[in-house]
Amino acid sequence: MKLLFLYNKVWFKSIALLPKMFRANGFEIDFYWTSEGEFPTDLKSYQAVYLSGSVANPDDGYPWIARLTALLQRISQLRLPTLGSCFGSQILATFLCGDDQVFRRNNCALGYADISLQHSEPEDPLLQGLSSSLRMFVWHNLQVKSGHPDMKILGYNDDCSNYIWRYRDLPVWKIQGHLELDSEAACSMSRRYHRFFKRTSASIAELVNSAELNTEAIKLFNNFINYCKLF
Numbered sequence: 001m002k003l004l005f006l007y008n009k010v011w012f013k014s015i016a017l018l019p020k021m022f023r024a025n026g027f028e029i030d031f032y033w034t035s036e037g038e039f040p041t042d043l044k045s046y047q048a049v050y051l052s053g054s055v056a057n058p059d060d061g062y063p064w065i066a067r068l069t070a071l072l073q074r075i076s077q078l079r080l081p082t083l084g085s086c087f088g089s090q091i092l093a094t095f096l097c098g099d100d101q102v103f104r105r106n107n108c109a110l111g112y113a114d115i116s117l118q119h120s121e122p123e124d125p126l127l128q129g130l131s132s133s134l135r136m137f138v139w140h141n142l143q144v145k146s147g148h149p150d151m152k153i154l155g156y157n158d159d160c161s162n163y164i165w166r167y168r169d170l171p172v173w174k175i176q177g178h179l180e181l182d183s184e185a186a187c188s189m190s191r192r193y194h195r196f197f198k199r200t201s202a203s204i205a206e207l208v209n210s211a212e213l214n215t216e217a218i219k220l221f222n223n224f225i226n227y228c229k230l231f
Contacts (some may be wrong), residue, residue, distance in 0.1 A: 051088030
């Protein structure tokens, strides 16, 4: 089994937790740094796709974003199981549901958030075995709307009406948060992106000191892996 792992505009690789989990479940991983112009030419050997976060926005106009959108078109035609986090969620919303589905918030959401989960019958594979809520580190100035008819909202809270969603009944899920961060990675990211966080008047020391173990959000990723193994 092979995973296509798409790094978008990030400055350091703080997401070793996710590749480790895929490898432990028998996946080989091909990494492509899209913001550096790295793109796959053949998609037929892949059983899953992961899109990382980014300091970029979907409407920034970088040439690599246009190339990424074209790649998503090919991925959707193959109906490959796909998971996007943060920017990955936003670029998928833009591609699948329209440019007007992503908007700039009045304030930056930053820190750990409690997210209510919307269970249904039958239960969505991404929420299998989870309770009614989970905690996850979030950092986003943009937000995906929640009213599109092709979006199935799976997670939300009072501050953000669309934290976790699925596109129709296809195996395409998006998470407006950072399920990839354990406490060590959350500390590393807070220090590495300190100049972005300071724009929000956030205390870097407080973010580091409040870093939590990733015990619930990572279950979303584990459920995605289990689905891909059956695909």
